[in-house]
Amino acid sequence: MPRSTTSRDVTLNCLSVLTGGLTAAALVGTGLMTGLAADSTAHKADLKAQSLAAAASARTLAMPARAPIPRPTRTVTTIRVVQAASGATGGTTSGAGSAGTPSRALAPAPAPAPVPVAAPAAPPAPSAAS
Numbered sequence: 001m002p003r004s005t006t007s008r009d010v011t012l013n014c015l016s017v018l019t020g021g022l023t024a025a026a027l028v029g030t031g032l033m034t035g036l037a038a039d040s041t042a043h044k045a046d047l048k049a050q051s052l053a054a055a056a057s058a059r060t061l062a063m064p065a066r067a068p069i070p071r072p073t074r075t076v077t078t079i080r081v082v083q084a085a086s087g088a089t090g091g092t093t094s095g096a097g098s099a100g101t102p103s104r105a106l107a108p109a110p111a112p113a114p115v116p117v118a119a120p121a122a123p124p125a126p127s128a129a130s
Helices: 005-062
Strands: none
């Protein structure tokens, strides 16, 4: 039996409206469930952070603060000037000549120079304004 075009158009329009409604409902449901899951996750993370903070504060209250233990100290300052022995500065001996005598004369080691010490700074001169 042949169908009229009007009946066919109403059926197709109803089908597209139902399909669109179903798609919209699926999108809204997905968004709603995603929002609820995110809210639940944030709530659990907040509870965990509060629990960790409470545990940390209880742990710090239970343990007394450790004070440093004073240890005996001593500062020793020494200045030592070492001079090389006059025979150990590199003199060589000749194998054929006199045994045990250096082949060149050794110069005496120079005396160590004194270390300059900075003088304390003089106090500033009083100004005319004071």
